[in-house]
Amino acid sequence: MCMKLTEEERMIQKTARDFARKEIAAVVEESNRNGVFQEEVYRKLSELGFMGMTMPEEYGGAGFGNLCLVLALEEISRVCPSTAIAVSVHNSLANHIIYKWGSDGLKKKYLPRMTSGETIGVYALTEPNAGSDVAAIRMSVVRDGDEYILNGSKILISTGDKAGVILVVACTDPEKRTRGLTAFAVEPDFSGFSIGKVEHKMGMKASTTVELVFEDCRVPASNVIGKESQGMQIALGSLDGGRIGIAAQSLGIAQTALDEAVLFARERRQFGKRIVDFQATRWKIADMATNLDAARLLTYRAARLRDAGGPCSKEVSMAKLFASRIANEAVYDAMQIHGGVGYTEEFKIERFFRDARVLEIYEGTSEIQRIVISKKVLEEYEQMYPA
Amino acid sequence: MKIIVLLKRVPDSETKILINQEGTGIREDGVKFIINTYDEYAIEEGLLMKEKAGGDSKVTVVCMGSDEATEVIRTALAMGADDAVHIADATLSNPGPFTTASIMAKVIGDEGFDIIFCGKQAIDDDMAQVHCILAEMLDIPQVSVATAFELSDDAAKATVSRRIEGGDEKVETSLPVIVSCDKGLNDPRYASLPGIMKAKKKEIKKKSLADLGFSEVPGGGRSRVLKWLPLPKGGECRIVEAEETPDAVRELVRLLREEAKVI
Numbered sequence: 041m042c043m044k045l046t047e048e049e050r051m052i053q054k055t056a057r058d059f060a061r062k063e064i065a066a067v068v069e070e071s072n073r074n075g076v077f078q079e080e081v082y083r084k085l086s087e088l089g090f091m092g093m094t095m096p097e098e099y100g101g102a103g104f105g106n107l108c109l110v111l112a113l114e115e116i117s118r119v120c121p122s123t124a125i126a127v128s129v130h131n132s133l134a135n136h137i138i139y140k141w142g143s144d145g146l147k148k149k150y151l152p153r154m155t156s157g158e159t160i161g162v163y164a165l166t167e168p169n170a171g172s173d174v175a176a177i178r179m180s181v182v183r184d185g186d187e188y189i190l191n192g193s194k195i196l197i198s199t200g201d202k203a204g205v206i207l208v209v210a211c212t213d214p215e216k217r218t219r220g221l222t223a224f225a226v227e228p229d230f231s232g233f234s235i236g237k238v239e240h241k242m243g244m245k246a247s248t249t250v251e252l253v254f255e256d257c258r259v260p261a262s263n264v265i266g267k268e269s270q271g272m273q274i275a276l277g278s279l280d281g282g283r284i285g286i287a288a289q290s291l292g293i294a295q296t297a298l299d300e301a302v303l304f305a306r307e308r309r310q311f312g313k314r315i316v317d318f319q320a321t322r323w324k325i326a327d328m329a330t331n332l333d334a335a336r337l338l339t340y341r342a343a344r345l346r347d348a349g350g351p352c353s354k355e356v357s358m359a360k361l362f363a364s365r366i367a368n369e370a371v372y373d374a375m376q377i378h379g380g381v382g383y384t385e386e387f388k389i390e391r392f393f394r395d396a397r398v399l400e401i402y403e404g405t406s407e408i409q410r411i412v413i414s415k416k417v418l419e420e421y422e423q424m425y426p427a
Numbered sequence: 428m429k430i431i432v433l434l435k436r437v438p439d440s441e442t443k444i445l446i447n448q449e450g451t452g453i454r455e456d457g458v459k460f461i462i463n464t465y466d467e468y469a470i471e472e473g474l475l476m477k478e479k480a481g482g483d484s485k486v487t488v489v490c491m492g493s494d495e496a497t498e499v500i501r502t503a504l505a506m507g508a509d510d511a512v513h514i515a516d517a518t519l520s521n522p523g524p525f526t527t528a529s530i531m532a533k534v535i536g537d538e539g540f541d542i543i544f545c546g547k548q549a550i551d552d553d554m555a556q557v558h559c560i561l562a563e564m565l566d567i568p569q570v571s572v573a574t575a576f577e578l579s580d581d582a583a584k585a586t587v588s589r590r591i592e593g594g595d596e597k598v599e600t601s602l603p604v605i606v607s608c609d610k611g612l613n614d615p616r617y618a619s620l621p622g623i624m625k626a627k628k629k630e631i632k633k634k635s636l637a638d639l640g641f642s643e644v645p646g647g648g649r650s651r652v653l654k655w656l657p658l659p660k661g662g663e664c665r666i667v668e669a670e671e672t673p674d675a676v677r678e679l680v681r682l683l684r685e686e687a688k689v690i
Binding site for chain 1: 497498501502505617618619620621622623624626627
């Protein structure tokens with residue numbers, strides 16, 4: 041598999057890089073300090089086509105693949121990982137699910153304003169008693185004529201308060217467990233919908249995280265995504281895209297950790313020499329750079345495989361597991377190289393250290409990734425060497 | 428309105444430049460190349476004028492450089508330029524400004540034009556000559572280091588501001604004209620993603636010297652680069668230390684007088 045980027049991929053990377061360094065960097069400190077979602081940044085990103093990257097032109101998209109999305113998310117995350125969240129969820133989950141599973145009516149209704157960025161799409165799966173365990177979803181749904189009535193709450197929903205459309209997975213038939221789940225497209229002005237608790241998080245502060253409350257929330261039957269009872273299939277089928285997004289975010293964080301560590305270590309002098317000249321520092325730099333390259337290769341491979349259309353869950357989980365782990369190691373080592381000042385808000389590494397932690401938790405914890413990987417590996421062995 | 432934008436591919440300003448061993452060029456391994464920074468203002472101004480003039484206005488990019496230059500050309504097309512001419516010929520290594528201008532004059536003459544925008548200079552060799560020579564060859568007025576450009580309503584003339592020592596100079600010029608662009612003229616747009624997609628289908632006409640009717644490199648004998656040399660290394664820095672500042676100053680003055688012999 042050739043890992044050299046094409047001319048087109050490098051151009052997308054350049055636009056994302058130039059934009060992040062100029063437009064996002066100008067507001068990144070303020071938005072992360074005050075926990076502000078940068079509407080203006082998203083408006084500009086939308087104008088450049090980043091909110092419809094992977095959608096076909098007929099729906100107003102730019103028609104690129106997952107690798108291009110990875111390159112964009114990586115560049116945005118190098119400057120502001122929390123800005124990448126909405127871009128990732130919107131593209132890899134919201135747009136993707138409506139395009140792949142939605143009826144023609146739903147696609148025509150939502151995709152043009154989603155690809156133009158006018159409407160931000162979010163994805164709501166997690167509940168107080170369901171997250172990794174999708175089958176435990178209990179949000180109730182009752183059919184009432186041409187409508188469905190939703191009751192319950194979704195928690196820890198990224199950008200839930202900024203959404204124009206929310207993709208919700210709820211339970212139409214609790215008896216059937218995973219076969220009783222259904223996906224809906226809910227608009228925030230549907231009756232019975234409200235924003236609940238707003239979370240205060242350790243990091244990723246320029247992205248909001250909220251609870252969504254549904255109290256007799258009425259959703260038109262035409263807003264069912266796919267068919268009734270297809271919810272589990274839709275939820276699982278979209279995981280890969282979301283996970284590639286987090287792997288890309290991890291690459292951006294690890295790259296900045298390495299950049300900051302090297303630039304700091306070249307300047308900082310102790311015991312009469314630059315700390316970059318101590319072997320203890322160099323070994324950290326070698327490990328960070330090697331891990332980053334390996335994570336990048338895994339992530340680009342996963343994206344290319346997904347673009348090719350074949351099965352790729354194992355490779356995607358490997359990329360997400362490894363990239364999120366090495367990003368956390370990278371910020372840890374980079375802060376260690378910074379010493380005391382790295383622990384202060386004066387230095388970028390403090391923010392990246394906090395932002396990195398969630399990489400190993402959201403879009404499937406590292407434990408879930410290992411379940412996916414080991415299951416696939418054992419299946420392969422079962423095929424090759426039947427027990 | 429027919430607008431020509433001249434483009435050059437140059438090493439990224441953030442890249443450390445190393446001269447190759449033979450002194451015939453730079454070491455290109457690991458070097459990132461970009462659109463010459465000032466040319467980005469030229470592209471943007473060309474696009475703004477196209478948008479203003481409307482109708483069947485067109486922006487054509489002209490670039491001379493190796494095969495790898497297609498990437499910067501494609502970026503200009505992704506920003507919104509309509510098509511491009513890429514002059515690539517193996518015999519053209521380190522062409523001087525007269526050579527470059529001679530070839531570009533031929534291309535531009537063939538294409539036809541109302542306005543030519545270009546960067547005020549390339550950020551690699553800093554010659555700042557091509558546009559001057561071009562103006563002479565095409566027999567048109569030239570306005571350099573433009574920081575504002577305004578086309579008259581009838582598109583027959585333009586008013587150009589030039590940043591000069593202590594103020595701005597306002598110049599009125601007839602069209603056709605060649606304008607070299609400076610920082611401050613505009614805020615170059617990003618290549619949008621739909622723009623990148625569309626650029627794939629835009630035409631880049633590739634021309635060799637023979638295609639343009641040259642049997643040899645024009646102006647080749649006028650001037651040539653003999654050798655490129657790295658900058659001399661800076662001298663060692665010496666810190667004068669003493670318990671009391673006046674003693675250090677006395678020692679410094681003595682060193683400047685007796686060793687450096689500069690006072």
